Amino acid sequence: IRKIGVLTSGGDAPGMNAGVRAVVRKAIYHGLEVVGIRRGYAGLLDGDFRPMPLESVGDIIQRGGTCLYTARCLEFMTEEGQRRGYQRLVDAGIEGLVVFGGDGSFHGAQKLHELGIRTIGVPSTIDNDIGACDANIGFDTAVQTAIQAIDKIRDTATSHERTYVIEVMGRSAGHIALAAGLAGGAESVLIPEVPYKLEDVVAKLQRGVARGKKHSIIVVAEGAAHGVEVGRYIEEHTGFDTRVTVLGHVQRGGAPSAVDRVLASRLGAYAVELCMQGVSGAMAATQNGELVAVPFDEVFRSERKPAQELCELAEILSI
Numbered sequence: 223i224r225k226i227g228v229l230t231s232g233g234d235a236p237g238m239n240a241g242v243r244a245v246v247r248k249a250i251y252h253g254l255e256v257v258g259i260r261r262g263y264a265g266l267l268d269g270d271f272r273p274m275p276l277e278s279v280g281d282i283i284q285r286g287g288t289c290l291y292t293a294r295c296l297e298f299m300t301e302e303g304q305r306r307g308y309q310r311l312v313d314a315g316i317e318g319l320v321v322f323g324g325d326g327s328f329h330g331a332q333k334l335h336e337l338g339i340r341t342i343g344v345p346s347t348i349d350n351d352i353g354a355c356d357a358n359i360g361f362d363t364a365v366q367t368a369i370q371a372i373d374k375i376r377d378t379a380t381s382h383e384r385t386y387v388i389e390v391m392g393r394s395a396g397h398i399a400l401a402a403g404l405a406g407g408a409e410s411v412l413i414p415e416v417p418y419k420l421e422d423v424v425a426k427l428q429r430g431v432a433r434g435k436k437h438s439i440i441v442v443a444e445g446a447a448h449g450v451e452v453g454r455y456i457e458e459h460t461g462f463d464t465r466v467t468v469l470g471h472v473q474r475g476g477a478p479s480a481v482d483r484v485l486a487s488r489l490g491a492y493a494v495e496l497c498m499q500g501v502s503g504a505m506a507a508t509q510n511g512e513l514v515a516v517p518f519d520e521v522f523r524s525e526r527k528p529a530q531e532l533c534e535l536a537e538i539l540s541i
């Protein structure tokens with residue numbers, strides 16, 4: 223293999239830049255040429271390609287976002303779009319492709335693999351919902367960002383003796399909410415994977431107040447409910463002074479944590495290694511800390527669910 227492409231796709235994740243840097247440096251170290259494809263599959267269809275020499279990835283390891291830009295591309299979901307993308311790669315002499323992204327991005331990568339491009343995915347989404355691996359790039363940083371916000375909100379919640387509902391990201395996954403709720407000492411954590419009743423949340427709040435609690439924090443994953451609606455329900459049913467904060471896209475930005483930088487560096491470099499070995503249609507990941515290649519088919523079957531033990535712990539520690 224002589225030339226590989228790299229792209230970032232779907233929602234960005236802190237650490238993607240560190241991953242792209244690792245792909246470029248590792249490939250050049252082994253004498254390969256690297257082409258950066260901008261704006262994910264949209265840029266692939268438009269032929270938005272740039273050569274990536276060593277210096278193109280200087281000074282980016284510490285930056286959030288992605289220097290390659292990213293997009294969610296509907297056209298690439300069609301067979302016609304996938305064929306055009308494949309042809310673009312063939313015309314540019316690109317024999318291997320490293321795709322940073324989540325589930326949707328991996329489905330696109332799988333199609334290119336089936337068409338004959340050597341394709342490796344690198345799990346990158348703050349939602350942490352790609353399974354069959356220890357962690358997805360960006361999750362650690364997003365949780366850190368959420369915790370910093372929750373700690374700050376707790377200060378003012380204490381001063382004003384208020385109830386706070388904090389909505390965190392997680393389109394259909396509660397990993398950020400669970401980790402941030404546990405680490406932030408939340409009274410209740412609502413996630414899409416576990417059924418809940420708002421009346422139970424209210425009853426728990428009232429028990430706390432009866433015991434002398436002055437303030438409360440409820441963490442809600444966006445995939446479980448709208449924070450504003452939860453806040454309204456609580457205020458209506460308790461009369462407690464309640465405020466709502468939706469953290470939103472602040473969770474997707476910022477400097478990646480050391481954990482995310484190291485993970486992204488390892489996986490980016492390993493993705494190149496796999497391409498050189500002739501592996502294709504697989505995700506570069508760690509399992510129990512060890513580098514592994516997991517076939518996409520297996521990845522698609524193994525969506526990550528929040529650990530039962532963590533859910534129970536969050537419940538126990540917030541009685």
Ligand code: F6P
Pocket residue numbers: 233324347348349391392393444474
């Ligand atoms: O998948 C990552 C994520 O941040 C989800 O948590 C969120 O639901 C979604 O992306 C938001 O997407 P967009 O940036 O397109 O609004």
